[in-house]
Amino acid sequence: QPVLTQPPSLSGAQGQRVTISCTGSSSNIGAGYGVQWYQQLPGTAPKLLISGDNDRPSGVPDRFSASKSGTSASLAISGLQAEDEADYYCQSYDSGLSGSLFGGGTKLTVL
Amino acid sequence: QVQLVQSGGEVKKPGASVKVSCKASGYNFMNYGITWVRQAPGQGLEWMGWIGPNNGETNYADTVQGRVTMTTDTSTSTAYMELRSLRSDDTAFYYCARDKGLGGPLYFDSWGQGTLVTVSS
Numbered sequence: 001q002p003v004l005t006q007p008p009s010l011s012g013a014q015g016q017r018v019t020i021s022c023t024g025s026s027s028n029i030g031a032g033y034g035v036q037w038y039q040q041l042p043g044t045a046p047k048l049l050i051s052g053d054n055d056r057p058s059g060v061p062d063r064f065s066a067s068k069s070g071t072s073a074s075l076a077i078s079g080l081q082a083e084d085e086a087d088y089y090c091q092s093y094d095s096g097l098s099g100s101l102f103g104g105g106t107k108l109t110v111l
Numbered sequence: 112q113v114q115l116v117q118s119g120g121e122v123k124k125p126g127a128s129v130k131v132s133c134k135a136s137g138y139n140f141m142n143y144g145i146t147w148v149r150q151a152p153g154q155g156l157e158w159m160g161w162i163g164p165n166n167g168e169t170n171y172a173d174t175v176q177g178r179v180t181m182t183t184d185t186s187t188s189t190a191y192m193e194l195r196s197l198r199s200d201d202t203a204f205y206y207c208a209r210d211k212g213l214g215g216p217l218y219f220d221s222w223g224q225g226t227l228v229t230v231s232s
Contacts, residue, residue: 036218038156045206045222046148046156057220089156093216099172100146100216105155 002027002094004103011109017078020106022090023071028101030071033093037066037075040087040105049088050075077108085110113137115207115223122229123197130193131226133207140164140188144210146219147181147192149203159205161216162190170215197230204228 005023012018022035029035037050048057050066053073063078073092077084090103118132133145147159160171162181169181180193190207205226208219 034218038219040156045225046208046219047222048218048220051211051218051220087155091156091158091218097173098215099170100158100161102148102156102158 002096002101004028004090004092004101006088006090006103006106008104009107009109011111012077012080013111014080014082016080017076018080018108020075020077020088020090020108022073022075022103024073024092025071027096028071028092028094029068029073031095033095035066035068035073036091037064038089038091040089042086046089080110082110084108113209113221115209115221117205117207117223117226120227120229122231124232125198125230127197127230128193128195129197129228130191131205131207131228133190133192133223135188135190135209138209140183140185142213144212144216145181145183145190146208146210146212146216148206148208148219150206150225151200151203154203157203158216159192161210161212163213163215165213168214194228197228199230202228202230 034052038046039049040046054066094101114136141164146161182191207223209221211217
């Protein structure tokens with residue numbers, strides 16, 4: 001069964017830069033499908049953070065950036081702020097599933 | 112502004128069905144699909160399926176295929192998700208989201224507030 005693998009948790013100090021990885025396979029990220037990133041603050045619905053590999057919707061700070069290489073993608077957050085403490089999910093399309101797929105999520109703690 | 116407003120929480124017994132609605136406003140409903148995502152308490156996001164805006168084309172995840180039906184009412188810009196033969200592990204928040212994909216799921220740029228469905232005897 002295709003999966004997108006993320007580290008379950010990550011932490012960083014305020015002002016620091018952190019990177020969240022998302023490892024897929026040849027049927028999703030490696031096939032060239034776009035990778036999206038979503039932020040879910042506690043008790044709220046997810047919010048689109050990055051689409052189409054590295055496009056930020058209006059209102060998303062440029063502290064958030066993403067990249068993709070081969071079968072993996074990553075989300076970088078620079079100048080960490082307390083308000084960035086949230087769960088982060090990657091998402092892509094999978095040709096084997098003929099449907100969409102989320103990573104397991106990464107809980108980011110800001111120290 | 113784009114808004115997706117979902118129906119209220121539901122409590123159902125195992126074996127029953129639930130139908131969640133999602134009313135869209137602030138954009139042309141016919142120019143976007145709708146994706147449904149669920150999240151069990153304390154767990155991650157699970158994509159359930161997608162419905163296109165025009166001819167009702169659907170794409171369901173294997174995990175719910177056969178138990179789920181997604182529909183739209185274009186006259187009221189409302190999407191519906193019905194899940195049948197409910198089990199305790201269907202207890203989750205159910206979210207609708209506006210999907211940029213017109214021919215299949217792509218990505219989800221605006222989300223409803225979520226509907227908690229609790230399955231308990």
